[in-house]
Amino acid sequence: MASYSEQLAQRKQAAANAEAALVTHFGPEAKNCASWNSLWQRGWREVLVNPASTATYQPKGLPPDGAGGWISEDGHQAFAEPPSLYSDKFLFYFATQLVDGEATVAARISEWLEDADEIDCDQLNTAVGKVATCLANYNLYHVSGTGWNVDMGILEPTRLEAFFQNWKGTDEEAGLFISRPGLAVAKHQAVPAVVVSSVLQAVSRRIETRQQQLKNGVAIQTPFKENGKMPLPTLALILIYEHQVLQRGEQANQLARNAGYNSGDSLYNEYCRYSTKDNRLGFDNDTAQKGRNMISRIRAALPYLKDGSKQMAENEINIIDGRIS
Numbered sequence: 001m002a003s004y005s006e007q008l009a010q011r012k013q014a015a016a017n018a019e020a021a022l023v024t025h026f027g028p029e030a031k032n033c034a035s036w037n038s039l040w041q042r043g044w045r046e047v048l049v050n051p052a053s054t055a056t057y058q059p060k061g062l063p064p065d066g067a068g069g070w071i072s073e074d075g076h077q078a079f080a081e082p083p084s085l086y087s088d089k090f091l092f093y094f095a096t097q098l099v100d101g102e103a104t105v106a107a108r109i110s111e112w113l114e115d116a117d118e119i120d121c122d123q124l125n126t127a128v129g130k131v132a133t134c135l136a137n138y139n140l141y142h143v144s145g146t147g148w149n150v151d152m153g154i155l156e157p158t159r160l161e162a163f164f165q166n167w168k169g170t171d172e173e174a175g176l177f178i179s180r181p182g183l184a185v186a187k188h189q190a191v192p193a194v195v196v197s198s199v200l201q202a203v204s205r206r207i208e209t210r211q212q213q214l215k216n217g218v219a220i221q222t223p224f225k226e227n228g229k230m231p232l233p234t235l236a237l238i239l240i241y242e243h244q245v246l247q248r249g250e251q252a253n254q255l256a257r258n259a260g261y262n263s264g265d266s267l268y269n270e271y272c273r274y275s276t277k278d279n280r281l282g283f284d285n286d287t288a289q290k291g292r293n294m295i296s297r298i299r300a301a302l303p304y305l306k307d308g309s310k311q312m313a314e315n316e317i318n319i320i321d322g323r324i325s
Contacts, residue, residue: 007119007276008086014278015084085112085123088147094127095143095176099188102199109203113210114312115243117275121211128200128207134178135193144175155179164190214245229260236270237301241309246271281316284323291324 083089097105112124134141138160140152155163157180164181167190176185184190235255239246246252252264252271261267273279280298283291298313298320305313 004119011084011086011119011276011278014282015086018084019087019089085120089145090123091127091130091147092143092145092176095131095178095183096185098131098196098199099176099183099185099191102202105199105203106206109206113206115240115275115277116210118211118214121207121214124207125204128203131178131183131196132200135180135183135197138180141178142175143178231297231300232256232259232261232267232270233274233297234300234304235259236267236274237298237313238304239271240274241301241305241313243309281319281323283320288324291320295320 083093097108109124112120116124138157139154140160140163142152160179161181163177164179164184167177167184176183178184180193182190182192183196236246246255246268248264248268252268254264256262256264256267259267280294283294295317298317302310302313
């Protein structure tokens with residue numbers, strides 16, 4: 001199994017590759033600050049939907065329907081998925097969620113933590129820590145849609161407070177500002193630091209709860225399968241979709257024995273492999289057969305899943321199917 005640092009590097013590379021694919025599709029305009037800001041506030045703007053041709057780039061327009069959920073239901077405007085936890089752009093996205101209030105952040109954090117492992121939790125804690133650090137001093141920090149920018153320097157407390165008090169949020173491309181008085185982003189009222197801190201504390205508690213679940217593990221029951229052994233990939237996927245933590249050693253060995261196998265090592269390896277979304281969903285037309293095989297594995301797990309877990313599995317089937325169709 002890959003080490004912590006190796007897994008972290010792999011996830012950062014996967015996030016970079018996904019964003020590079022957007023730039024390849026929509027053209028160089030997709031990587032500038034203004035476009036990324038607009039991307040997660042309102043969706044793709046016209047300049048990205050129909051970018052101008054250049055000597056080396058011919059615009060492709062919108063991606064085909066079903067390609068990663070980029071097209072809205074009415075088919076007229078494309079919306080990108082939120083940036084990966086491992087993207088440099090995640091901090092901007094996370095901070096804009098804080099501006100929208102605790103209810104919005106609670107919904108998003110539930111999605112982020114749904115199948116998070118320790119590395120994911122650490123990544124979220126890093127984002128929380130960065131925002132909290134900025135709220136603790138009088139430096140004025142600017143965060144752009146392309147990632148983290150260097151702080152803009154120390155201002156006198158009265159000047160800094162005046163900056164946030166007079167914030168009108170009319171400049172769409174101003175990015176996002178964080179400092180001791182609070183947090184301000186375009187098209188929103190500035191939010192006082194005490195409010196942001198309260199939301200950050202709620203987020204931290206949710207992350208801590210997830211970390212405790214991962215640390216303690218939960219009781220796992222092996223599904224009963226008639227007429228032969230339960231395939232190990234199927235059993236691993238059931239555990240993953242049911243958000244059950246599998247530990248190497250006696251726990252994995254017992255589950256494997258209950259399923260008809262002598263050792264839990266192979267089960268644990270399958271579990272680690274499919275715990276990463278990229279290994280479940282990372283298919284396209286170039287690897288269509290692998291994608292179809294993955295769909296078969298997930299479908300084999302469906303009869304053993306509870307309703308909420310089944311919906312998650314079915315959604316992932318639809319994502320894979322859309323990418324290879």
